[in-house]
Amino acid sequence: MLVRDTIANAVAAALEQASRDGAISVDSVPDIEIERPNNSEHGDFATNLPLRLARSARANPLQLAQLIADRIELSSEIDSVAPAAPGFINFKLSESWLQQQVETVRDAGDSFGASNVGDGRKVMVEFVSVNPTGPVHVGHTRGAVLGSALANTLAAAGYDVTREYYINDAGSQMEAFYRSVWTRYRQALGRDAEMPDNGYQGDYIADIASEIIDANGPGYLDQSDATAVREIGDVAREKMVTLIRDDLDAIGVTFDNWFSERWLFQSPDTPDSDYDRAMARLREDGHLAERSGALWFISTALGDERDNVVVRSSGEPTYFASDIAYHYNKFAQREFDRVIDIWGADHQGHVPRMKAAVQALGMEPDDLTVLISQMVTLKRGDETVRASKRTGDFVTLRELVDEVGTDACRYFFLARAPSTQMEFDLELATRESSxxxxxxxxxxxxxxxxxxxxxxxxxxxxxxxxxxxxxxxxxxxxxxxxxxxxxxxxxxxxxxxxxxxxxxxxxxxxxxxxxxxxxxxxxxxxxxxxxxxxxxxxxxxxxxxxxxxxxxxxxxxxxxxxxx
RNA sequence: GUCCCAGUAGCUCAGUGGACAGAGCGGCUGCCUUCUAAGCAGCUGGCCGCGGGUUCGAAUCCUGCCUGGGACGCCA
Structure with missing residues (x-):
């Protein structure tokens, strides 16, 4: 048990005793908070209980502090208990107990700091999950570092943690990626080919194309456009996922599981896929409605601002539909007690509908926590660097790690609260200095x-x-x-x-x-x-x-x- | 227009109801004959964006405004 809890118990017992003695009469006892005082002169721990009790006890807080402090039983950890103005009780740890902790820490070794508040509950931390259409860049790195440190800490706190990367490998952006590679492939072989409007312009596309030429030759040119895009796309996707995995590895971010979006639509063991089952459940409970040829999830009924399309009039499921199926899989199929998603700031608007979807699926929405990792603004000195994957103008995780180093990079990202935007001055960060x-x-x-x-x-x-x-x-x-x-x-x-x-x-x-x-x-x-x-x-x-x-x-x- | 996040020292940021508001970096002084000076000691530096409110007590909670960023698609 933590010392903090020991103290809280002692305070609670003292208050109860004071109440029995008739020294204090209170209507209700607030939660007993034990805090660490800012000023070390006030001891190791303190409670403001007397201040919070003053009103309902109709008594002077300092006197209350004295009455409670008098009744606190000293244990071996505590050296002194002292009331203090305007109504705190301060606790000081005993030297002998502190000294003894040196032995305790040494004995604990690698399990020092571990606790069991997680009680073995299954928790998934899903993070990064960048579409495999390009390398991981600086903004994603923040979420990556956040997720891995969080997962480490949850594991230390006694949770059964699974770190997962969701590969968005279905959908139109992947299609654009495939077509971009196909275009570069043909261009590299001297053919006339035009980049599609939504194509990816980064140099890495051409690199992948030439790697494919080196490995597989020019054979794809003989195939039909559709076949070539599919086959070359498969190869390109594998390369991209491998590259992402290696880049993340370089900054010490690893996963227990890489989950492909396509698995949601194919189920090896049963006739129904996760997607089928999730949709069936939503339909049964009346959460779906057809409007102008498309299928909508009625999330307004659950507090969202607007309804969302799950199946387009073309019959194709949306990204949101995949996400519903994915979360159905996490909770219903794989039975996680708790799921933590780490999303980028550009997805913040999707939190309400995801919560609504989880609720509609019959799960407890509070079991899903979505952490938003805010934007990272890049600067070189005074100049702002615009990061865009489409135009290929961005700083990759790899470049950052090469310049700044893994440890400094992790420390830098970790030290800021994820909910605040941060500035990353490349000039400053790359300067080798103390x-x-x-x-x-x-x-x-x-x-x-x-x-x-x-x-x-x-x-x-x-x-x-x-x-x-x-x-x-x-x-x-x-x-x-x-x-x-x-x-x-x-x-x-x-x-x-x-x-x-x-x-x-x-x-x-x-x-x-x-x-x-x-x-x-x-x-x-x-x-x-x-x-x-x-x-x-x-x-x-x-x-x-x-x-x-x-x-x-x-x-x-x-x-x-x-x-x- | 609606919603979300932020505004704290010259800079980058901690601190979400308590006791004199913190750290690192920067700037100025000192300290290496013993375990690494990437360190230590001292100084410098803040109407906690602005105005109201709640409270015994507010950087922290509520509200209005200002500034900056983001999200609002049958894209992902």
Missing amino acids: ENPVYYVQYAHARNASILNLAHERGIDYSRGDVSLLIHPNELELIRTMLRLPELVVQVAENLEPHHLPHYATELATAFHHFYENCRVISTNAEDNDLTLARLKLVSAAQVAFRRTLSLMGMSAPDRMDRD
């Missing part, structure tokens, strides 16, 4: 590793180190900071806000740098031997915290960082 906070964190880990290496070289066995010798303020501060990780994991998993991770990482690094500066670990002085052993234990515990934090963010934890 301006990047990622170095600050990794350097702390490298210093940490360096100490342990030296201890190892000198054959120092610190397994018998006595942690009760850790009384320096910087030592205790480091321990306190380490201990926030488990709370953070729970918080990130509950609020789906991974951007707290990098900020925590920075604070952990600060605590370590302070410790490093003021507490010499491996002493040359023989009489300091006991302290050396104790501090080595602390350093190894801190290493656990660094590794866990960095790995949740998907960043590397280098043992050395050498500057030329």
